[in-house]
Amino acid sequence: MNTLMVMGYGNSIAMSQILVVVVEILLLVKIGEPLECKRKEIVTNTPVISSNCYRECEYPSKPTVCEYEFNVVLHQTMSAHCGDCPFKKEDCNLEKCVPVDGSSRPLIAVNGSLPGPSIVVCEGDTIRVKVTNNLQSGAGVTMHWHGIHQTNTNWMDGVPRATQCAVARGSSFVYEFIAEPAGTHWWHSHAGYQRASGAFGPLIVRKSRKTEFxxxxxxxxxxxxxxxxxxxxxxxxxxxxxxxxxxxxxxxxxxxxxxxxxxxxxxxxxxxxxxxxxxxxxxxxxxxxxxxxxxxxxxxxxxxxxxxxxxxxxxxxxxxxxxxxxxxxxxxxxxxxxxxxxxxxxxxxxxxxxxxxxxxxxxxxxxxxxxxxxxxxxxxxxxxxxxxxxxxxxxxxxxxxxxxxxxxxxxxxxxxxxDPGDQELYRVDLRHYITLRSYAIYKHPKDPGYLNGFLAVDNVIYTPPLLPFVTNEPDDSDICQSTLNKTFYYTCGMKQCVCTNILKIKLGKVVEIVFLNTDEDIIQHPMHMHGGSFRLLGLGSFHTKKMTLDNVIQLDKEGGLLRNSPVKAALKDTVMVPSNGYAILRMKAENPGYWFFHCHTMNHGERGMVIVLQFGEPSEMPKPPLDFPRCEGWEPK
Known part of the structure; x- marks a missing residue:
């Protein structure tokens, strides 16, 4: 082992050299050397810090803290960064070249690429991502970790005005959460139409092959x-x-x-x-x-x-x-x-x-x-x-x-x-028939303010709360709950209803949701659930037969909607509800928090096809840090 000792006279040069090295290290940290370059081996039980967490996953697991930096900017596809692409194929792989299909248009690039950086970790690792918003447009940014359950970290789910404030231009936000469950997931912006402009990338959570079926x-x-x-x-x-x-x-x-x-x-x-x-x-x-x-x-x-x-x-x-x-x-x-x-x-x-x-x-x-x-x-x-x-x-x-x-x-x-799963899924404590609908608000395109249709869940067009759920309990004046006032929902089909649509479910209850896409809507709707998974029990189409909500409920009572065994049905977090069809999902409300359930067609989710699942009372939900941003408005006294 080499031992460095500084003692006696004549060591001033050695000491100055040591100080120079220390200053250089501090300068590197100060100017923000990418977190990807840091790997810290620790001999204690403290997890290793690394962003290169791709490794053979062990059993029992040895958790690692995996750190990343995301720089979100506006960029251009097929730009000058591409050199002589496509005449020189190698130029199409130049740094910051985004060739796509050869067309040029603006995009939102995370770290200058499309897709953005891949996150590859082992189940149980801690993922820590510093997201810096440098969008020249001034738009806010959030990141959602699609497929991650966010157990005990509802405020890291990345939904603007639901689980956090959007990150303002020039600001940063550090997401930190446990990588679970294992599987093929992805991350993407949940702010406006940014996902459709390129703000997405893979998030792979691997597991030990000893525990993989x-x-x-x-x-x-x-x-x-x-x-x-x-x-x-x-x-x-x-x-x-x-x-x-x-x-x-x-x-x-x-x-x-x-x-x-x-x-x-x-x-x-x-x-x-x-x-x-x-x-x-x-x-x-x-x-x-x-x-x-x-x-x-x-x-x-x-x-x-x-x-x-x-x-x-x-x-x-x-x-x-x-x-x-x-x-x-x-x-x-x-x-x-x-x-x-x-x-x-x-x-x-x-x-x-x-x-x-x-x-x-x-x-x-x-x-x-x-x-x-x-x-x-x-x-x-x-x-x-x-x-x-x-x-x-x-x-x-x-x-x-x-x-x-x-x-x-x-x-x-x-x-x-x-995975045979939870035997409790054989019982059903609550069953909700939830309609998906798209309809036009105005019939004449040339009318001032004409909008070509809205998308609704239970006839309600979702609007986000004024303040995030996780830091501010919902205001009764802003929300509507089908569990409280079903009459309100039935009248919404005859008029435009806009509110923060919440379905409240007690912790520990087994709930079955039957999504119905039967309002002569020829479009399928991919419904994605945040904060957990469900068992896909049934999926079908009524083909050309016109069905109403009451028709379907009666058909189900007569055994006309077939269900698979709840412990054999596949575990999913996204399901495509067929046009003029239905999907039957069953889950246990065991992750307290406010969880988005929305259509993942970009324009549909943004236009209102959203419902929020509230698992548990606010008093039963984990609380974010005391200094977590609250997004509160301000006005002079």
Whole structure:
């Protein structure tokens, strides 16, 4: 061991050298050296501090504090940062180059990339993210950790004016929470339309293979095998939202592309010889004979479903939103906004390069076929020619989310959980039938102030509270609760009702929610729950039969809505409620707090399709730190 001793005369030079080193270290800390560069090994029981937390997860676990810094700025796709992209493919990977599909438009970039930084940790780690808002627009920012239950940390859930104040420009906010449950999750801004402008990225919580039910089904679980899918338009999300909500007399049209990990191809570039170049597609490399765990994230924005298929390879689904299932093999996978699936890819085809297809459907504006590449390492081919056909079998169309096993399509309702769960879920303490509805407020587009429809839950258009729930108990004048006044809800169908929509449930109660999308609405609604998971017991469509709320309740009493066993049903936090259909969910209210439950179609959530689940009384809820921002207004005395 080297020992440094400073004593006697002649050591002034040594001492000055030590002081210089100390000053240099302090300066590095002062000017904000990225947290990613810090790894501190500690010999005591205090967790290690690191942002590079990708490692083999152990059992028993050895928790680590994983630190990150997010810098949120306005940026430009296909900018000068891209050099000679796409003529030089390597330039498309330059720092701060965001090539997308070759189009140029503003975006919100976190740390200069799309998607933003990947967080990869082990279950039980502490995640600490310092988010700094440097948006030149002056807009506020929050980050939601989609899939994280936030047990005892409701105020870290990242919903503006519900669990926190938005972070103002030039300010920062440090999120700190426990990484649980294990699974494929993601983070994204929950402020306005920022998620649709690029503020999102993967959040992977791994677990020890000793505790993973399906650990023997694959050889590798690698960060580079995360597939984040999103739909990307050549107009900003706010432009599109305004065009939909307040129709222009001379509207612009937009073109939409599906991206994987921020990459796609659409725009054609020509060199001086007339040769065509396009931005590169995302490529994944595999080794023949090996089995890979692939993590698929549906970071979609628009009201579309996406069919996913890998040429000459089947997929064995082993998990959805962190809930492990009995392995389920399929050729086609349908994924909705906010959903995530883990599947095993067996590289058992002839070594070559194969096409990965993603195709949007659901309405005429959904993006058509997009292709990406699966390449065997031993194959010289790396740019296969992919067919430009629709991946969705024509007969599936409207009912595709319910699946059709004879055509190799999966159905989420057929999943069987590998976790038997809580036997208490066999009982139901409360059952709520909740309607999802979209409707126009004004019938004449040229009327002043015309708005092209609102989205509602139980006929109520959600508006956020004046002050966050977690620091200020809701004011009775602002909220409406179906458990208190059902008559109010029934009259809302005849008039516009706007309030903070809360469903209050006592702690420990088992609640069943039946979402109904039956008001002649041709659009599916992906409903995402914060703060926990539910068992998906039932999912179905009434096809062309017109059903009212009373019709469905009566049908259910007669046994017409089928339910799976509550301990075998898959654990999920997001479900696509089919058009003219229903979804049946069951959960136990055991995480006290205020939890958003909303449509994850970007414009639908922002336009009011939200309900807040209140689990427990305020006195039973963990309290945020005393100095937590309260967002209170101010006026001179």
């Amino acid at each position: 399906n650990s023997n089904t694959y050889d590798f679980d690698l960060p580079e095998h995360t597939m984040t899918l999103t739909d990307w338009a050549d107009m900003t999300s706010l432009d599109i939202a305004l065009k939909v909500n307040i129709p222009a007399l001379n509207p612009r049209s937009q073109t939409v592309t599906i991206l994987m990990n921020g990459k796609g191809e659409r725009i054609e570039f020509f060199d001086e010889t007339g040769q065509i170049f396009k931005t590169p597609r995302q490529m994944f490399e595999v080794e023949a004979g090996k089995k890979y765990k692939i993590r698929l994230i549906g970071a979609f924005i628009a009201a579309c479903m996406t069919s996913f298929h890998i040429e000459k390879h089947s997929m064995t689904i082993i998990s959805t939103e962190g809930g492990e299932i009995i392995p389920y093999e399929t050729d086609y996978l349908t994924i909705a906004q906010g959903e995530r699936y883990d599947f095993v890819l067996h590289a058992n085809a002839v070594p070559s390069a194969y096409c990965i297809y993603a195709s949007g459907y659901g309405n005429s504006s959904c993006p058509s076929n997009a292709t990406f590449i699966l390449k065997y390492k031993s194959s010289p081919l790396n740019n296969p020619t992919c067919a430009s056909y629709a991946v969705v079998p024509a007969s599936q169309d409207r009912d595709q989310y319910m699946g059709n096993r004879s055509k190799g399509m999966f159905s989420a309702i057929d999943f069987v959980s590998s």
